[in-house]
Amino acid sequence: MGHPGLLEIVQQNEVMRFGSVFAKLVFRCYGGVTAYLNNFPALDDAQAPHRPMRLPAPEVHVPMVGDKALGLTRYKGGTLGPVILAPGFGVTAASYAMDTTDENLAEFLVARGYDVWLFDYRGSPALDASRQPFTIDDIAREDWPAAIEMVRDNTGAADVQIIAHCFASTSVLMGLLAGMKGVRSVVSSQTSLHPISGWFNYAKADSHLANLLVQGVPKAMRGLVDGIGLPPALGDIVKYGMKTVDMVSIVDPSAEGYMAAKTLDALLWPVPFPGEIPCYNPVCHRVFGVFGPSFAHDQLNEATHNALGRVFGKISTEPFLQLAEILRWGKAVDAGGADTYMNTPENIDIPIDFVAGGKNRIFLPETTLRTLHWLRATHKDAPKNMFTRVVFEEYAHMDIFIGKNAHHEVFPYLLDRLRARDGGVQA
Ligand SMILES: [Zn+2]
Structure with missing residues (x-):
């Protein structure tokens, strides 16, 4: 897949997590993909103060x-x-x-x-x-x-x-x-x-990528996938499809699925952010990777950008098939087209x-x-x-x-x- 060493990068992050405060600061400012993989926005959001809401009890x-x-x-x-x-x-x-x-x-x-x-x-x-x-x-x-x-x-x-x-x-x-x-x-x-x-979603619709994501490759091709040598978590996605997709990466290194989540984050690092400054929030990369550019970064304040993981989450991939169908037709059609x-x-x-x-x-x-x-x-x-x-x-x-x-x-x-x-x- 042209991404050798991704797992090493993830593991290296864990070592760098324990660096000095100064090293950490430099790392956060200049760390590029490795800083991104540490998901500092989620860590910052967890410590962010909450203002009182001007709302009655729900x-x-x-x-x-x-x-x-x-x-x-x-x-x-x-x-x-x-x-x-x-x-x-x-x-x-x-x-x-x-x-x-x-x-x-x-x-x-x-x-x-x-x-x-x-x-x-x-x-x-x-x-x-x-x-x-x-x-x-x-x-x-x-x-x-x-x-x-x-x-x-x-x-x-x-x-x-x-x-x-x-x-x-x-x-x-x-x-x-x-x-x-x-x-x-x-x-x-x-x-x-x-x-x-935009072109991005048409590319997905035209290539039937949604079908691939939901259903995986045809059964006869599963053996070929094994031969490519993908990380196991990714190989399973290509072979069997994804029943759900999660916009939120896993923050806790001890949580189940952490390495698979970081592998997916690493693959999504190069997602294009049209005309914008680099973004180090894995939620953004997942959202932009799955849906496309969901917001103009310069319209969000930092607290909201950090808090995206609070409101995005995991949903079934099944509706993406109808979404792709609607995009191909250029108008609302039912799930059968x-x-x-x-x-x-x-x-x-x-x-x-x-x-x-x-x-x-x-x-x-x-x-x-x-x-x-x-x-x-x-x-x-x-x-x-x-x-x-x-x-x-x-x-x-x-x-x-x-x-x-x-x-x-x-x-x-x-x-x-x-x-x-x-x-x-x-x-
Ligand atoms: Zn972002």
């Missing part, structure tokens, strides 16, 4: 879908909303309530009178269900309706407002197309019904406000523009402001929610959209 609810438990965490700020906040794939809903920025989105909305519900659906590593196989159809047709029903039952509200990011956004739009009711309006962040990705969603545009009869990052390279800004055009073309009689879109030029993807200045530069616009849709379509 109310935890557990919507059930069959035997699968989902998660809803309620912060009741007032009578506005209720509003459901849903994160992207591989990220917990707690990412909307991090204490590493001056004000997170949950605090921002609670302070302005909103009844805020953080939604962990099956793409969230906070759930056991995220590590079992599931499809994006399951989220669209089962998870979203269950969450909406539970919020309406508990609040008595006729309908809910939703801010959904990445594949929470695509899946809620798919749910609406499939006939889901009880939604007043959606702020649809970054990903839509027509995802257009069939066009079962896009023939009922009339089912989206509520306001949708798209937001995009001008520097997004996972899902290009055109992603939301295409769906905006599609909705306007299929709803010719609707008021023009029923479907809107705004681009935050200096942002990429997830940083519009966890960026250090998001509470000044992005949240006021989200608030404006929620308020505009209080009375329905007229804005």
